Amino acid sequence: MTYTETIHKIPQVMPWIGSEEAEAVFATIEENWITEGSRSKELSDQLNQRMKAPYGVFAPNGTLALYLGLMALGIGAGDEVLVPDCTFIGSANAVLMTGATPVFVEVNRYNFQIDVTKAAHLITERSRAIMPVHLFGMVANMYEVMAFASQHNLKVIEDAAQAMGVHYQGQHAGTFGDVGCFSFFADKTITMGEGGYVVCNDPEVYERLMLLRNQGRWDRGSFIHPAIGFNFRITDMQAALGLVQLSKLDTIIERKLKILDWYYERLADVAEVNFLAVESGSEFVPFRAALICDRAHELMAFLTSQNVQCRTFFYPLHKQPCFESLGQEQGGILDLSDAAYPNAMYGYDRGVSLPIFPTLTEIQVDYLCDRIREFYRSK
Numbered sequence: 001m002t003y004t005e006t007i008h009k010i011p012q013v014m015p016w017i018g019s020e021e022a023e024a025v026f027a028t029i030e031e032n033w034i035t036e037g038s039r040s041k042e043l044s045d046q047l048n049q050r051m052k053a054p055y056g057v058f059a060p061n062g063t064l065a066l067y068l069g070l071m072a073l074g075i076g077a078g079d080e081v082l083v084p085d086c087t088f089i090g091s092a093n094a095v096l097m098t099g100a101t102p103v104f105v106e107v108n109r110y111n112f113q114i115d116v117t118k119a120a121h122l123i124t125e126r127s128r129a130i131m132p133v134h135l136f137g138m139v140a141n142m143y144e145v146m147a148f149a150s151q152h153n154l155k156v157i158e159d160a161a162q163a164m165g166v167h168y169q170g171q172h173a174g175t176f177g178d179v180g181c182f183s184f185f186a187d188k189t190i191t192m193g194e195g196g197y198v199v200c201n202d203p204e205v206y207e208r209l210m211l212l213r214n215q216g217r218w219d220r221g222s223f224i225h226p227a228i229g230f231n232f233r234i235t236d237m238q239a240a241l242g243l244v245q246l247s248k249l250d251t252i253i254e255r256k257l258k259i260l261d262w263y264y265e266r267l268a269d270v271a272e273v274n275f276l277a278v279e280s281g282s283e284f285v286p287f288r289a290a291l292i293c294d295r296a297h298e299l300m301a302f303l304t305s306q307n308v309q310c311r312t313f314f315y316p317l318h319k320q321p322c323f324e325s326l327g328q329e330q331g332g333i334l335d336l337s338d339a340a341y342p343n344a345m346y347g348y349d350r351g352v353s354l355p356i357f358p359t360l361t362e363i364q365v366d367y368l369c370d371r372i373r374e375f376y377r378s379k
């Protein structure tokens with residue numbers, strides 16, 4: 001069989017779930033304990049242990065994990081939170097949910113993470129926090145972010161939605177700041193379908209997280225609520241799935257790195273295609289195969305016509321139609337023109353996200369890379 005016969009459609013993402021996950025979920029149903037319970041506790045313990053995080057709590061998804069984390073840090077109306085211009089909109093929406101305002105920071109050009117050297121002019125008396133986003137399975141330079149935060153007295157909330165299993169100088173992404181937030185959506189490194197997680201070091205922050213997620217009390221069974229809180233629980237069906245996924249995390253990482261090598265090898269001599277640079281001293285667990293390409297949008301249209309599902313990099317937040325009014329709210333300090341964010345624009349204009357899910361085969365990567373070569377040869 002030739003490889004073209006094996007390719008129907010290569011999707012952008014594909015969770016690696018199967019009979020083991022199905023059996024684990026089925027077992028929770030058989031035991032008749034489906035809401036948050038012992039499996040959630042077990043998964044939380046394992047996640048904390050793996051990340052060396054003293055405390056962690058679940059949230060229904062990554063966006064609500066960020067919201068919970070921000071709320072636990074006391075962020076609210078009238079505050080400003082620095083957010084990179086190149087990220088998923090959920091990062092900024094979580095800030096808006098608290099009543100605070102996201103302020104967009106330019107990103108660097110080598111891996112599109114937040115660039116704090118371009119953030120000083122955005123600091124005002126309302127600045128309260130900074131949200132580095134560890135994008136593409138790489139880390140932001142947390143050494144620089146933490147120094148900047150301490151200089152400007154900012155809380156640090158790490159958006160590590162895409163960074164499960166990623167370390168910077170030996171420390172897990174998400175454990176540097178005041179809180180770190182993860183997502184277990186279906187395209188994430190490990191998934192529970194939907195789900196989120198918040199880690200922290202400080203017992204007082206942990207207490208606030210616990211109360212906020214559980215209707216203002218420590219546990220169920222009491223109707224006395226010392227604080228205001230909400231319901232951010234998950235289910236043990238999700239946790240059962242998550243436990244199996246976590247047991248596969250090392251294999252998933254190994255597999256993704258292998259696939260990345262295939263991409264590196266097969267595209268090494270294609271001058272029009274460049275890979276992002278990894279922050280020195282950090283690990284890389286590729287979330288997508290993120291490339292910077294000549295004529296990126298044309299290439300994506302071609303690959304789409306060849307049954308390969310592609311994605312652009314994130315549409316810069318400063319350009320989002322729904323955020324148009326934010327510039328004015330900032331009293332003129334926030335310049336929402338493209339000229340203020342040349343690197344985020346460059347990423348959007350030239351960035352291509354290719355699939356790198358664990359079950360992607362070598363033959364599919366061959367096919368995909370051959371199509372890329374064909375595109376550049378023919379034009």
Ligand SMILES: Cc1ncc(COP(=O)(O)O)c(C=O)c1O
Nearest residue numbers: 061062063088090091161183185
């Ligand atoms: C960088 C980033 N932040 C936040 C989120 C939000 O996570 P969720 O989709 O679980 O709400 C995502 C997920 O897509 C993400 O990629």
